[in-house]
Amino acid sequence: MDEQINYNLTQLGTWKRIFFMLVFAAIGGLVRMLLWAVILLQVASTLLTGKANINILNFGRSLSIYTYHILLFLTFNTEVMPFPFSDWNMTAELNLPESKDSAK
Template identity: 45%
Template structure:
């Protein structure tokens, strides 16, 4: 009976290794897409003087997606990222600032 459990666990681990390899490839593609978003956002800022809201949301959710891949790949999560779970919802800028202090706030001792 123990060997059947060992075999099931080994098969489960092999399946996880497969998905880790797939998500590693997805990571590299998403990394390039995020780099393009960063460059486009910089161009919008330089040309129009303000950021593009759609690119802002895409960059936010793509960053969260990369974090999910990292969590799965490093065994911190058993949940596989998108398309097996929902795509991350962009976090509003005011929600992000309430969870972490900015460098200026930390320097001021806030």
């Protein structure tokens, strides 16, 4: 048992993953703050124009998907590291519909 623990503690791959998990946890915090700014902008746009802004809508969707990728990595559900180590837009892997061309 102690040998297995010692072996696990000496694995460089595990320590690299822990390092990247800390980096992506910090990035995730920044992205969540940016998402709140997007939310507020979308609310303001809706109040002023009566409809959602398509550019803000698509940007918010993109940030939401990125946050999801970060959470998948942090919870060990995937070994694929999020952007910048993989593609930014990975909606095909998530089986999500394509982004909207116009606001409803």
